[in-house]
Amino acid sequence: MSIRQYWFVLWELTKRELKRKYARSFLGILWSCVYPLMRMALVVVLFSTIFNKGIDKYPAYYFVGFLMFEFFATATQTSLTTLKDNRNLLIKSKLPRELFVLSRVLTAFVNFLLGCIPFALVLACYRTPITINYYMIPVVLLLLLIFTTGVSYAVSIWFVFQRDAGNIYSNFIFILRFFVAMFYSIDWVAAGVRWVIEHNPVYLYIYILRQCVVYGQRPEWMYVRNGIIWAAGMFVVGILIFKRYENDVVERL
Incomplete structure (x- = not known):
């Protein structure tokens, strides 16, 4: 298969996934913009008296964490069953076979980009200036996409060989949600918990984007370097696992 055919098939699979996702939705694709805005409003109302005084631009701070974590969680959880579903x-x-997994990841990424529309409105409300550090936006999004793809390849194979993987991974994602500093500041937790969060790759990408977009600051090179290492390492591990066991998939399904 040529590269052109490869991308054509990938695009068609992604369009199929998007149509399937919104087939029975009244709001359709608009829901990807409305839902994160509703979640942000709910969290801000519930936690503003607790967190808002200690975190500058709290709605925007939360929005970044929510959008990026939801992309990772949705992409990997939907990829979990993609081989069985197809x-x-x-x-x-x-x-x-990797195209089926990649189409699920790209579908989640499209939803993420749509969620960035209301996020841009939140930034506009704060009159957040566009700085030179915005050049890091495509970099960190690409790193998150690569990292998420690697995880997705690995979990899709895991589900084929271990049917309890769905329940295990759902619980893992639920726990992970509290270790990305989505709605609280990392400075408020104990040293041991902070160490865990700082070594969580999903948090790394959230932190970098927050610094660049919400606060207009250049992220420390340590975070960028670690983000590159995590993305490259996880992608290589994921694709190696996928290629190692993909021929056994049909027999197991």
Whole structure:
């Protein structure tokens, strides 16, 4: 398969996933903009008296964490079952199997980009200036996308061989949500918990984007370097696991 054919098939699979996602939704694709805005409003109302006084631009601070974590969680959780969900196509066609996983990741990424529209409105409300540090936005988003793709490849194979993986991973995501400093400041937690959060790759990407977009500051090189290492390392591990076991997938499904 040529590169052009590869991208065409990937685009068609992604469009299919998007149509499936919004097929029974009244608001359709608009929901991807409305939902994160509603979540942000709810959290701000509930926690403003607790957190708002200690975190500058709290709604924007929360919005970044929510959007990026939801992308990671949605992409990896939907990728978990993608090989099982596409069993018939896997058997009948000779399409590269990694395309099915990648289409789920890109579908979640499209939803993330749509969620960035109301986020931009929140930034506008704060009159947040556009700074030179905005150049880091595509960099950190690309790193998060690569990291998430690697995790997605690994968990899709895991589910085929371990059907309890769905429940295990759902609980893992639920716990992970509290270790990305989404709605609180990392400075407020104990040293041990802070160490765990700072070594959480999802938090690294959230922190970098917050610094660049919300506060207009250049993120420390340590975070950028670690983000690159995590993205490259996880992608290599994920694709190696996927290629190692992809031929056994059909027999296991």
